Amino acid sequence: MNWRREGWFTKQIGRLSGYGILILTTIILILPVFFMAVASLKQDSEYMTYPIRVFPKVPQWSNYAAVFTxxxxxxxxxxxxxxxxxxxxxxxxxxxxxxxxxxxxxxxxxxxxxxxxxxxxxxxxxxxxxxxxxxxxxxxxxxxxxxxxxxxxxxxxxxxxxxxxxxxxxxxxxxxxxxxxxxxxxxxxxxxxxxxxxxxxxxxxxxxxxxxxxxxxxxxxxxxxxxxxxxxxxxxxxxxxxxxxxxxxxxxxxxxxxxxxxxxxxxxxxxxxxxxxxxxxxx
Structure with a gap:
């Protein structure tokens, strides 16, 4: 029975490790796109501030209108x-x-x-x-x-x-x-x-x-x-x-x-x- 439990435990560890790697890879790939989308709603002055603010104080949807104008x-x-x-x-x-x-x-x-x-x-x-x-x-x-x-x-x-x-x-x-x-x-x-x-x-x-x-x-x-x-x-x-x-x-x-x-x-x-x-x- 012990070897069965050890085998089951090893299998679960391998599965969780695989899921962990997939989640980490997904986060690494999505983060640049996320920050690009969030930063696109900032003012230029707010974009360059330190410490870095993730979300804008007031979303600047006019940035998207400016793309077309x-x-x-x-x-x-x-x-x-x-x-x-x-x-x-x-x-x-x-x-x-x-x-x-x-x-x-x-x-x-x-x-x-x-x-x-x-x-x-x-x-x-x-x-x-x-x-x-x-x-x-x-x-x-x-x-x-x-x-x-x-x-x-x-x-x-x-x-x-x-x-x-x-x-x-x-x-x-x-x-x-x-x-x-x-x-x-x-x-x-x-x-x-x-x-x-x-x-x-x-x-x-x-x-x-x-x-x-x-x-x-x-x-x-x-x-x-x-x-x-x-x-x-x-x-x-x-x-x-x-x-x-x-x-x-x-x-x-x-x-x-x-x-x-x-x-x-x-x-x-x-x-x-x-x-x-x-x-x-x-x-």
Whole structure:
């Protein structure tokens, strides 16, 4: 009986330790967002006071109104959102086609080619940023949105990997039955594989949209001020006549900036988790 009690006690300790780690991690991740939201309701003078006051004396909701009066926020957000949707759709189509080809077609050299694609995951994006800029500058495509569009058409190594892993788990019998019924490869891909890949599609589209919505470096390099995206606009727009940052208004802008991503993740988290898990079950 003693060993049973010890085993039960050890199991409970392990479970409580796991919950404790999860709670601590959640607090660490949520605290910056919480303080950003609270500080966005302060005055600039109150924001810099010491000792630090967590909550404002009087909430300054005017900070949020200033975000829309000091910048064409809706216009820039719409521009960024439309580009994000276009990139998400294009990269999903191109990556799913490549992933399907790697998963279902067995041709000489396909494994090596896939290894080359996967090896691109270890190349930091910052390394190819300057060569890309030189290329697009010579093609006279700077100050346009073509760098994002062409990049999406080329697909993403990580998204290709996700689709490939998911399609490899797909039952071969369904594909063979469709071939017997006279379906071609594209019809099999579009009408059988893609409808069953909704979790991966949702994951890829959300990640791709987030990549455009949260992008700062590419808009800063490629676009002029009148065409820039939301990340750059939020970082540079809120300054007083002397050139100093209006910190609390900037924080209010950042709250609005991240809110759509939080809402999207809240409603799509099941699909995201399912997509990540199911795309990694088989090598």
């Amino acid at each position: 000091m910048t064409p926020f809706v216009k820039i957000a719409t521009r960024t959102g439309l580009l994000g949707i276009a990139v998400a759709i294009l990269v999903t189509i191109s990556s799913s086609l490549a992933g399907y080809a790697f998963a279902r077609f067995r041709v000489p050299g396909s494994s090596r080619l896939f290894a080359i694609v996967i090896s691109l995951l270890i190349v930091p994006g910052i390394v190819i940023l300057i060569p890309q800029f030189i290329l697009f500058a010579r093609l006279k495509l700077t100050n346009t949105y073509w760098p994002w569009i062409l990049g999406a058409i080329g697909g993403s190594p990580y998204f290709i990997f996700m689709f490939r892993q998911f399609f490899m788990n797909f039952p071969k019998e369904l594909e063979e039955a469709a071939e017997v019924d006279g379906c071609g490869q594209f019809r099999i891909f579009w009408q059988i594989f893609m409808p069953n890949a909704k979790p991966v599609i949702a994951t890829v589209m959300i990640f791709a949209f987030n990549g455009v919505w949260g992008d700062y470096l590419m808009p800063l390099i490629y676009l002029s001020a009148n065409k820039t995206l939301l990340g750059v606009a939020m970082a540079t727009a809120f300054r007083n006549p002397k050139g100093f940052d209006l910190k609390t208004i900037s924080l209010a802008a950042n709250v609005i900036y991240v809110l759509p991503l939080i809402v999207i993740f809240f409603f799509a988290q099941k699909n995201i988790l399912k997509g990540v898990v199911t795309s990694g079950l088989k090598g």
